[in-house]
Amino acid sequence: MPVLLVRENGRVRGWPAYVGAVGLGAAALALASLWTSGAWATGIGAAVTAFSGLAAERLQPPRGTGPGGAAGTATGTGADALLRTAAGRIPLLRQVDRPEPAGAHHADGHPADGSRTPAAPPAYIRRDVEPQLRDALRRAGFVLVVGESTAGKSRLAHETARALFPRHAFVRPLGRAALPQALRVAGKRRRAVLWLDDLEEFLGAGGLTTAMLTALSAPAPGRRLVLATMRTQEFRRFDAREESRLTGSDRDAWRTQRDVLRQAEVVRLARHWSPEERRRAAAHGQDPRIRAALRAGDRFGIAEVLAAGPELLAAWHNAWTPGGNPRGAAVVAAAVDCRRAGLRTPVSRDRLRELHRPYLLERGGGDLQPEPFDDAMNWACTAVYATSGLLIGNYTQGYTAFDYLLGAPGLPPVPEHLWQTLVTRVTPTEAYDMGLLAHQEGRPRRAAEALSRARLGGVPGADFLLAITVGDAGRPRRAAADLAGITRRREDRLGPAHPDTLAARHQLAFFTGEAGNPHAAAGRFAALAAHTAAVLGADHPDTLAARHELAYFTGEAGAPAEAARQLARLLADRLRVQGPDDPQVLATRRSLIWYRADEPARTQQQLAELLADAERCLGPGDPHTLAVRSSLAAFAARAGRTAEAAAAWESLVADRTRVMGPDHPHTIYARLEWARALASSDRPEQARTLLTRTLRDARPLLEPGHRHLRLARELLAGLPPAGPHRT
Incomplete structure (x- = not known):
């Protein structure tokens, strides 16, 4: 050819x-x-x-x-x-x-x-x-x-x-x-x-x-x-x-x-x-590469072995040993995390020289006897059996991590030092990709940083997603103000019935409620649910989502019985349309349990069943699963089981910190409830320490007057006076 x-x-x-x-x-x-x-x-x-x-x-x-x-x-x-x-x-x-x-x-x-x-x-x-x-x-x-x-x-x-x-x-x-x-x-x-x-x-x-x-x-x-x-x-x-x-x-x-x-x-x-595919491969057993792949194919896929994926992964893990290729392993770690952070384009050699250093220091720095950087790059790029290296690319085009490494088990979250370095240097389009991924992963602060850069670069839609992310990060009043302008512009440009306009109205209504006005939010969602049903259909996911938020803010506005009636009807429709294992069905079940508030034993049983379903369908680390655990801890506190509640909130703080990060409003809320449970368990000094630290951490993150800040101050004011200092 x-x-x-x-x-x-x-x-x-x-x-x-x-x-x-x-x-x-x-x-x-x-x-x-x-x-x-x-x-x-x-x-x-x-x-x-x-x-x-x-x-x-x-x-x-x-x-x-x-x-x-x-x-x-x-x-x-x-x-x-x-x-x-x-x-x-x-x-x-x-x-x-x-x-x-x-x-x-x-x-x-x-x-x-x-x-x-x-x-x-x-x-x-x-x-x-x-x-x-x-x-x-x-x-x-x-x-x-x-x-x-x-x-x-x-x-x-x-x-x-x-x-x-x-x-x-x-x-x-x-x-x-x-x-x-x-x-x-x-x-x-x-x-x-x-x-x-x-x-x-x-x-x-x-x-x-x-x-x-x-x-x-x-x-x-x-x-x-x-x-x-x-x-x-x-x-x-x-x-x-x-x-x-x-x-x-x-x-x-x-x-x-x-x-x-x-x-x-x-x-x-x-x-x-499959066995049939392996039989077809065996017909080409004269090729030593296929013979070797067939031998390893019980544990790995044959194409996987042909591409040397398992061997490359083992080489990366083994390179951290002193005197091995620890600097090369750090360079590969930086390249892997660039892709995991949402960067889809290659990274220059000079940038890898900068990005890899914290990885090397975290593992021991000079004690690992790291090789020179040029040797590290040569090692990382050298092909295993002439297949591929841990890094793919060249000096001119830049480098990306071999995609097999991205699914390696036990990878920690993308570290803050890499994120902060990347987000200030990528293009606006790349920043949008990074921001959208961070948003999907429940990292609103990171998403807001990246999307701010995308908006300044004129990326279409970045202003909308940025407004939502700002709200998720703990500034709902700011989000509502920005979304009001976006909604008006979409109505003027696209018309009131356009799906993008309806989406903007949904977010405006949501953050109106989050900003402390549940009555106004319920009114907005009532109108939106009717309009969305007329435009998109009664069973459309956006219609069902608007009905869910209408019920939620109805309950938050002081009408839990009415909220429960709405949620019961919504649950029946969602089960018919989406099936029992859909995450939104599980969310509706949780809200219904909360607002219906049966007698305590029955509520405890329902939440336990819901938690089992959430862990089966979504996994233990999914935000929906963590939300169910939050409800279980809250009901334990309501029932007077304060020690159990304190232990549950402590565990939830650790898991939300791991999944969402320490700055997420959900993590901050779990810390406040943990402190409340400690105070109710006759441990006021531990509660005071936790509340003081949480308030200090949350104040620069949340907008003034945020409900979490108000709750922290109320809990602190309700503690008994501090006792004499103990050494």
């Missing part, structure tokens, strides 16, 4: 110019293994031998950032960064005769003779879902293959599409900035496949929308289509459970991305191979 290159900003970067500019023999090796064979690969392989200590090139087309800019910041626009042939043309699928340009992880490239020349990829093993994928590609205009990292998604999609559509143009943008150009190119072709490997990189501000998909669609299926892949972890961000995390927050931006995914016909690929 023609040598595939990257055309960016109208210039083709060929092999001689690229190698001369970058000066990395390892970069040449990787690109050779991607896009050349024969004499080309042999010659470049010899050059690599001379430069064997240098970093390995990314074994798939790069996604651009400049070499010396801020983390994830491109020096050019990247708006024309499409995969092209050496002649500057968009290739046909039949020309893409290796899977790596499609995004597949490079497999072990050591040939049997032990030479350094890159070998051919392993034989493609037909997967059980291939017939389903073929049917979807023949029928649908947008197909999404979902699976774990290194499950074989890109290889499956590439081989299947190439067999079905060899004469289709293969249009692959190499970053979100190139998506509009890719859509224009594909839209002009009679036959085209728009290839979006790692679809999450093309969602969000400036990314793929349903309108773009509609504009690309061709009259007959298979003429022009979108074929994408996505990791399961990313896909799960858009299920019903994730939407429930945004209760009381703006779901607008999240739904824009979710609506794109709903247009796709989803084909799921299992990580572990």
